[in-house]
Amino acid sequence: MTTTPSAPDHQAAGGEAAEPPRIAVGVLGARGRMGTEVVKAVDAADDLELVAMVDDGDWLFNVADAGAQVVVDFTRPDVVMDNLRFCIDQGIHCVVGTTGFDEQRLATVAQWLEPKPDVGVVIAPNFGIGAVLLMRFAQEAARFFPSTEVVELHHPNKVDAPSGTAVRTARLVAAARRSAGLPPAPDATTDALPGARGADVEGIPVHAVRLTGLVAHQEVLMGAAGETLTLRHDSFDRASFMPGVLLAVREIGRRPGLTVGIESFLGL
Numbered sequence: 001m002t003t004t005p006s007a008p009d010h011q012a013a014g015g016e017a018a019e020p021p022r023i024a025v026g027v028l029g030a031r032g033r034m035g036t037e038v039v040k041a042v043d044a045a046d047d048l049e050l051v052a053m054v055d056d057g058d059w060l061f062n063v064a065d066a067g068a069q070v071v072v073d074f075t076r077p078d079v080v081m082d083n084l085r086f087c088i089d090q091g092i093h094c095v096v097g098t099t100g101f102d103e104q105r106l107a108t109v110a111q112w113l114e115p116k117p118d119v120g121v122v123i124a125p126n127f128g129i130g131a132v133l134l135m136r137f138a139q140e141a142a143r144f145f146p147s148t149e150v151v152e153l154h155h156p157n158k159v160d161a162p163s164g165t166a167v168r169t170a171r172l173v174a175a176a177r178r179s180a181g182l183p184p185a186p187d188a189t190t191d192a193l194p195g196a197r198g199a200d201v202e203g204i205p206v207h208a209v210r211l212t213g214l215v216a217h218q219e220v221l222m223g224a225a226g227e228t229l230t231l232r233h234d235s236f237d238r239a240s241f242m243p244g245v246l247l248a249v250r251e252i253g254r255r256p257g258l259t260v261g262i263e264s265f266l267g268l
């Protein structure tokens with residue numbers, strides 16, 4: 001793989017304006033479902049240069065040796081923290097789509113960033129623009145409905161449940177309900193098989209479906225007297241995540257510190 005991007009050169013010989021230097025990008029989890037798509041998207045972008053592809057068993061140092069300025073991580077919840085620690089120590093900006101980040105993990109990453117004030121890390125449970133908007137709409141609508149439940153539906157190869165997106169959606173909805181002073185949602189269930197009412201995320205039931213043929217889908221169901229509101233988002237193809245990933249790759253060098261979600265990159 002090629003190495004460090006060329007040094008800035010604003011004026012080429014002969015007075016013609018030179019192209020701005022390309023951002024050197026390394027991909028972690030490069031042979032996975034998302035990593036494969038990211039590699040294609042970075043390769044196709046004129047302003048980005050793919051300098052390293054690392055997967056399970058490869059040497060993580062490759063990204064530093066190759067001069068990566070930004071690393072994109074779509075690996076696994078059990079390895080992503082080690083990857084982040086290494087990249088932050090190396091002064092490499094990180095765009096992270098891997099799931100599994102709770103408050104404790106986020107606090108740890110923020111702590112690692114303290115001695116590296118120029119380094120940016122964005123951790124986004126979902127890079128799909130539609131999914132980000134669904135989360136925002138759910139947050140806005142939550143205070144008007146006594147009941148809210150989340151249903152996420154994914155391909156059967158997904159290792160974590162519920163999805164990172166569903167957990168974040170539920171937390172945002174729960175926070176909006178708390179701010180509005182809503183009581184717990186009505187639910188008379190006293191007798192249930194384990195799991196029948198889903199996972200409890202801050203009082204919001206979250207149900208996970210795994211089905212051959214699906215990619216990534218989510219519904220937020222809200223109910224009030226005599227009406228329901230259903231918000232639904234579907235990622236039919238992993239290409240749906242790429243505009244958000246590329247936006248984050250281009251932005252993260254200007255966003256030192258820890259950012260959660262790409263909402264602020266989208267002006268939301």
Ligand SMILES: NC(=O)C1=CN([C@@H]2O[C@H](COP(=O)(O)OP(=O)(O)OC[C@H]3O[C@@H](n4cnc5c(N)ncnc54)[C@H](OP(=O)(O)O)[C@@H]3O)[C@@H](O)[C@H]2O)C=CC1
Nearest residue numbers: 029031032033034055056074075079097098099125126127
């Ligand atoms: N934020 C978002 O928008 C999205 C997030 N995701 C999340 O991204 C993550 C990856 O999803 P997906 O691509 O479907 O999963 P895959 O299992 O297809 O890809 C993960 C890849 O990472 C590899 N890997 C494992 N350990 C390491 C390591 N230490 N260093 C480098 N690579 C490693 C895996 O290898 P091996 O198979 O050998 O373990 C695999 O090739 C999940 O957490 C998923 O939830 C997914 C889609 C969108």
Ligand SMILES: O=C(O)C1=N[C@H](C(=O)O)C[C@H](O)C1
Nearest residue numbers: 099125126158163164165216
């Ligand atoms: O594993 C997946 O596929 C996805 N993971 C993310 C999540 O857990 O929210 C994002 C999207 O749902 C696809």
